[in-house]
Amino acid sequence: MLHLFAVLVASATALLIFAGGLVTSTESGLSVPDWPNTYGYFMFSFPLDKMVGGIFYEHSHRLIASTVGFLITVLAVWLWRSEPRPWVRRLGYVALGAVVTQGILGGITVLWFLPDPISIAHASLAQIVFCLTTTIALATSPGWKRAYATSGPVPGETARDDRMLQRVAVVTTALIYLQIVVGATMRHTGAGLAIPDFPLMLGHIIPPHWDPKIAIHFAHRVGAVVVSVAILAATGHVLYHHRGRRELFRPSLLLLALLTVQITLGALTVLSQKHYVINSLHVVTGAAVLATSLVLTLRAHRPRFTQAVDPDGSARQPADGVLPVAIHRSPLGPAGDHA
Amino acid sequence: MSRSVRVLACAALSAALIGAAACGGGTSEEPAAPAATAPVTNPVDPATAGNITGKVTLEGTPPANPSINMASDPYCMNLGPASTPVFVVSEGGLENVFVYVKDGLGSLKFPVPSTPVVLDQKNCAYTPRVFGIQVGQSLDIVNSDETLHNIHAMPAANREFNRGQALKGLKYTTTFTAPEVMLPFKCDVHKWMSAWVGVLEHPFYSVSGKAGAFSLNGLPPGTYTIEAWHEQLGTQTQEVTIGAKESKEISFVFKI
Numbered sequence: 120m121l122h123l124f125a126v127l128v129a130s131a132t133a134l135l136i137f138a139g140g141l142v143t144s145t146e147s148g149l150s151v152p153d154w155p156n157t158y159g160y161f162m163f164s165f166p167l168d169k170m171v172g173g174i175f176y177e178h179s180h181r182l183i184a185s186t187v188g189f190l191i192t193v194l195a196v197w198l199w200r201s202e203p204r205p206w207v208r209r210l211g212y213v214a215l216g217a218v219v220t221q222g223i224l225g226g227i228t229v230l231w232f233l234p235d236p237i238s239i240a241h242a243s244l245a246q247i248v249f250c251l252t253t254t255i256a257l258a259t260s261p262g263w264k265r266a267y268a269t270s271g272p273v274p275g276e277t278a279r280d281d282r283m284l285q286r287v288a289v290v291t292t293a294l295i296y297l298q299i300v301v302g303a304t305m306r307h308t309g310a311g312l313a314i315p316d317f318p319l320m321l322g323h324i325i326p327p328h329w330d331p332k333i334a335i336h337f338a339h340r341v342g343a344v345v346v347s348v349a350i351l352a353a354t355g356h357v358l359y360h361h362r363g364r365r366e367l368f369r370p371s372l373l374l375l376a377l378l379t380v381q382i383t384l385g386a387l388t389v390l391s392q393k394h395y396v397i398n399s400l401h402v403v404t405g406a407a408v409l410a411t412s413l414v415l416t417l418r419a420h421r422p423r424f425t426q427a428v429d430p431d432g433s434a435r436q437p438a439d440g441v442l443p444v445a446i447h448r449s450p451l452g453p454a455g456d457h458a
Numbered sequence: 459m460s461r462s463v464r465v466l467a468c469a470a471l472s473a474a475l476i477g478a479a480a481c482g483g484g485t486s487e488e489p490a491a492p493a494a495t496a497p498v499t500n501p502v503d504p505a506t507a508g509n510i511t512g513k514v515t516l517e518g519t520p521p522a523n524p525s526i527n528m529a530s531d532p533y534c535m536n537l538g539p540a541s542t543p544v545f546v547v548s549e550g551g552l553e554n555v556f557v558y559v560k561d562g563l564g565s566l567k568f569p570v571p572s573t574p575v576v577l578d579q580k581n582c583a584y585t586p587r588v589f590g591i592q593v594g595q596s597l598d599i600v601n602s603d604e605t606l607h608n609i610h611a612m613p614a615a616n617r618e619f620n621r622g623q624a625l626k627g628l629k630y631t632t633t634f635t636a637p638e639v640m641l642p643f644k645c646d647v648h649k650w651m652s653a654w655v656g657v658l659e660h661p662f663y664s665v666s667g668k669a670g671a672f673s674l675n676g677l678p679p680g681t682y683t684i685e686a687w688h689e690q691l692g693t694q695t696q697e698v699t700i701g702a703k704e705s706k707e708i709s710f711v712f713k714i
Contacts, residue, residue: 149610152610172648
């Protein structure tokens, strides 16, 4: 039940990111000048028939954000009351602190007329909140608790501590997050169309002239190439070495699919002159790429966490089919040999 | 939790918050009441004052003004089709051009009018779209619509503000503290709503009206730089010298 609720919270956070993307894409961020009130009304009593123009996007974003804030509060309390693993409980507290900080950043950026640093921090922290809720959903899942003991069709293909994969996945996730921060910088500094053509850049492979906006936009495109290489490396490693481990295989396939969609959306964002729906889908798909890579990373690290836990949450000895990490090695030799 | 994952999480959180820590800030202060202006005597001697009058014309065929999609607000949509009045041409003249004395008044100081300038939000548009005001003069911003507006000033030299007006009849009064040509307004609720104000330390400004006509009256004798500003066509300047009680006629021709 806790896991399902955590999935709901993570899904609501993704919806919130999409709504935030719509606010930015429709340039509606200042259509509600006050905060936390809305045109002097208490936020939840603002009449629906007054949600016109840009107010529709901004006020909807605030309502969804409040709902997500409430859900994360419930999740944190739930974890505090029933979760035996201290680190999972702490994730709940951190998520609560992050979403509160996120709300304050959202208010400040409105009251201060959308200063770029605050707006970029708001967009970047949103991804952290999503990552936290995703991690909680993962950590409370039955598969994680049993350490994916039954995930592989091949005996011995479970929970191998593959250091190479762990490193590649961590680097990939970090690069994706960095790319999202660069993307947020591009959005909030108005550089989204600084290079208006695709795949060429101002008619060339390298832009023939430069200004700060072109540089930011260029960095985002280069970042896309770097992230793509990293994702191909991580997923290629899984497909080559861990095809039998569904907990790694599935997110790898999803990651490849999301990467394809994300690059397509990025191109369409430019070619459509930043159509607000395409632009917002690009934002939320970026979040999905990040979360999927994070799931892959965490699952790759699963053997390094403590032993499996019973469905009721209590720790126990390794589950059937899960061997202690120290004695469980790949048929190819020590995991580190892949390096 | 594995060390590398913890490091990744900490690095990401730090990156998200670093902007917040590094940012500067604006202000959400309430607008100051109109500053008390020290009484000054109008330095213009009516016995010698002259006038500059003229006309702004447009050479070439202007593009059709962009039509407005007001579907996002039923109240505005029910007002009927509308277009953004970027090019308003009447009797061969170009309207909504801000013409003012840019230079030549030296250190002369002029009294601040006690009558406020009114910017109305009516029929989901700003009226007037282009206007002038003196530093320290009151600006009354009124909502005459049965819908919400926010009035968002985006100055370079003055204080930015963004006020919501949820009800018809609401009025917000503000002043500007520094000269600025032009200072844009927009409504973030209704993207098509834009207006511009020229903030000056003197009263010698005009907005071209019917037939593109404008007039700058009561100028002391002297040599002036006159500038004409259009929201899309940019600016033009002319040097004009007027003697005592002299009236001169000039013209600005914008080309498309």
